[in-house]
Amino acid sequence: MHTYLLASxxxxxxxxxxxxxxxxxxxELGLEALCDQTSLDAFGRKEEENAEFFREHHxxxxxxxxxxxxxxxVIHNNSLHxxxxxxxxxxxxxxxxxxxxxxxxxxxxxxRIAGNGNARFVAVSDAIMQQWSPITPIAATIANGIxxxxxxxxxxxxxxxxxxxxxxxxxxxxLHLAMDAAELLGIPLRFAGPVSDRVYFDKEIVPRLNSSxxxxxxxxxxxxxxxxxxxxxxxxxxxxxxxxxxxxxxSLACGVPVAAFAMGGIPEILxxxxxxxxxxxxxxxxxxxxxxxxxxxxxxxxxxxxxVCNAEVMVDGYExxxxxxxxxxxxxxxxxxxxxxxxxxxxxxxxxxHPGGGARST
Numbered sequence: 001m002h003t004y005l006l007a008s009x010x011x012x013x014x015x016x017x018x019x020x021x022x023x024x025x026x027x028e029l030g031l032e033a034l035c036d037q038t039s040l041d042a043f044g045r046k047e048e049e050n051a052e053f054f055r056e057h058h059x060x061x062x063x064x065x066x067x068x069x070x071x072x073x074v075i076h077n078n079s080l081h082x083x084x085x086x087x088x089x090x091x092x093x094x095x096x097x098x099x100x101x102x103x104x105x106x107x108x109x110x111x112r113i114a115g116n117g118n119a120r121f122v123a124v125s126d127a128i129m130q131q132w133s134p135i136t137p138i139a140a141t142i143a144n145g146i147x148x149x150x151x152x153x154x155x156x157x158x159x160x161x162x163x164x165x166x167x168x169x170x171x172x173x174x175l176h177l178a179m180d181a182a183e184l185l186g187i188p189l190r191f192a193g194p195v196s197d198r199v200y201f202d203k204e205i206v207p208r209l210n211s212s213x214x215x216x217x218x219x220x221x222x223x224x225x226x227x228x229x230x231x232x233x234x235x236x237x238x239x240x241x242x243x244x245x246x247x248x249x250x251s252l253a254c255g256v257p258v259a260a261f262a263m264g265g266i267p268e269i270l271x272x273x274x275x276x277x278x279x280x281x282x283x284x285x286x287x288x289x290x291x292x293x294x295x296x297x298x299x300x301x302x303x304x305x306x307x308v309c310n311a312e313v314m315v316d317g318y319e320x321x322x323x324x325x326x327x328x329x330x331x332x333x334x335x336x337x338x339x340x341x342x343x344x345x346x347x348x349x350x351x352x353x354h355p356g357g358g359a360r361s362t
Contacts, residue, residue, distance in 0.1 A: 001246065002100070002144055003078045004029060009315045018072070020063055035059035060084055067091055074322045082110035089117045094325035096120045096318075098142070102131050102241045102264075111136045120325045122317075124244045125265030131241070140321060143268070144244045145314030146305075150221055151253035153302045154229030162214075163290060164231035164256065166192040166224065167247050169201055174237030174261070176204040179213060181235060181259075181286040190231070192216040192224060229254040233290045236260035239281065245269055249309035255298035259290035273297065274304040 007017045007029050019029045035058065060083040067075065068090055077084050077097040085107065088095040095118050101107075111121075112135060122142045123129035129138045163185070165178040175191060182189035189212065195201045209215070216227055228234065234251035242264035249269060251258055258275035260266050267277055273296060276289040 002098075005145070005147060005311050006076075006078075006315065006318065009311060010318075013315070013319070035062045056081065057083065061087075064090065074325055076318070076322070080107055082106045085110035085114050085119070088114065088119050091118055094118050094120060094329040096122065096321055096325050099123045099128055099132050099138070100243050102128065102243065103135060108135055118329065120321065120328075122321055125268055127241065127265045127268065128243050139324070140317070142314060142317035142321065143265075143308065144246055144249070145311035146246060146249045146253060146309055147311050148253050148305060148309070151225045151250045151305075152229065153253065153255045153298075155255065155298060157232050157256075157298075158230030160188075161232050162188040162190050162230070163233050163235050164190055164192075164228055164251070165235045165237070166219075166228065168196045169193050169205065170197040171200045171204070172238065172240045174239040176208060177237045177239070177281070177283055177286065178235040179205070179208040180283045181237075181290060183208075183212065184283060184287040185290055187232065187290075188212045188214070189235070190214045190216055190227060192219050192227060194218040225250070225254060228256055231256050233293045234258045234260075235286065235290060236266065237286065238263045238266065240264070242266055248275070249305055252301045252305035252309060255302045257293040257296040257298070257301050259286055259293040261286065269304075269308060271304055273300040275301075 003019065003021070004026060007019050011017050011030070017030055019025065019031050020034050021029075021031060023031075023033050025031050060079075060081050064084060064087040070093075072093050074093055075088075075091065075095040077088075077095055078100065080101060084095070085097060088097075097119065099121055111132075114136075119136075121132070121136055121138050122140050123132060123138050124142065124144050126141050129141050132138055163178075163182050165175055167173045167175075169175055169191075178191070179189055191213070192215070195218075219227065228251055231251075234247070234256050236245065236248055236251075236258055238245070238261055240263070244265045245260075248258055248260060248266055252269070252274055258270055260270065260275060260277060261280040262277040263280050269275075270277065275296070276293040278289040279285040
C-alpha cells in the first residue's frame with residue numbers, strides 16, 4: 001500500500017515512475033515484473049529445499065543486473081531484501097532505501113557490508129531511525145501517510161456500540177489480546193483482515209470467538225472504512241516494535257479514537273486528544289485505555305490524521321530526499337575520476353529496488 005500510494009502520487013505530480021514488483025500488483029502503477037516467470041520457475045521447484053529463498057534471490061539479482069544498464073535518475077527501494085542493499089553501488093544512479101522494519105539479521109548484515117557511496121537511507125518513524133542509526137547513517141525520518149479521502153470522517157459511531165480491530169491476523173499483531181481486552185471492557189468486538197497464520201488463528205482466535213465477537217473477513221478498503229468508522233474505539237495491539245502503524249492513521253482519519261500498546265512508532269502518531277497508550281502486553285491496561293479513549297472527540301482524531309498522516313506530506317518528504325540524493329550523487333560524479341569511481345563501485349555496495357521502483361525526476 002505504501003508503494004502503491006507513493007508511486008501513484010508521484011505520477012500525479014508529473015514524475016515518470018516504473019514499479020518493479022510482483023505481477024499480481026496493480027498494472028495501472030506502470031508495473032514491470034520483478035523477474036520473468038520462466039526464470040523464476042527454474043529456481044522455484046517446490047520439491048527443492050529452500051526453493052522460495054532461491055526464487056527471491058534470483059529475482060533480485062536479475063533486477064539489480066538490469067538496473068545497471070538503466071537510466072533512472074534515482075532508485076527508491078521499498079523492499080526488505082539484502083541483495084539490493086549490497087549491490088547498490090554497482091548502479092550508476094543513487095538509491096534511496098526506506099527502512100520499514102526493525103533490524104533483522106540478513107538486512108543488518110547487508111547494511112554493515114555496504115558502503116556509503118550510492119546509498120541513502122530514510123526511516124518511516126523516529127523509532128526505526130533510533131534502531132538503525134548505530135548500524136548506518138539515516139538521512140531523515142519520512143513518516144508514512146495515507147490517502148485521507150479513502151477513509152472518510154464519520155462524526156458519530158454506529159448506534160450499537162462496538163470496538164474494532166483490523167490488520168493481518170498473525171501472532172505479532174496481537175488480536176487475541178484485543179479480544180481479551182474487549183471482553184474485560186464489556187464491549188462487542190468486530191475484527192477484520194486476512195488470516196495469514198492459520199495455526200495462530202486456530203489456536204488463539206477460534207477459542208475466543210463468542211456471541212460478542214464478529215469476524216468481518218478480509219474487506220476491501222471502502223467496506224473496511226465503513227466498519228472502522230462505526231466503532232467507538234480502535235484496539236491496536238502490536239506484540240513487536242511496530243515500525244509505523246498505518247492502521248492507526250486510518251482509524252484516526254475515520255474519526256475513531258485509538259487505544260494502543262506503546263510500541264514502536266505508534267506513540268509518534270497519537271497525541272492525548274486522539275488516543276490513549278497502554279502498557280505493552282497488558283490487557284487490563286489496554287481495557288482501561290479503551291475506556292478513556294471513548295471519551296475523546298472524533299473531530300480531534302480526524303484533525304490529528306490530517307496533521308501527521310497525510311500522504312501529501314509524505315510525498316513532499318520523498319521528493320526532497322530524491323533531489324538531495326541526486327544532487328549529492330552528481331557532486332561526487334564531477335569530483336571523482338572515473339577510475340576511482342569504478343573502484344568505489346566494486347568495493348562499496350548499498351541499495352535496492354522492489355516494491356518501490358525507479359522514479360525519474362522531471
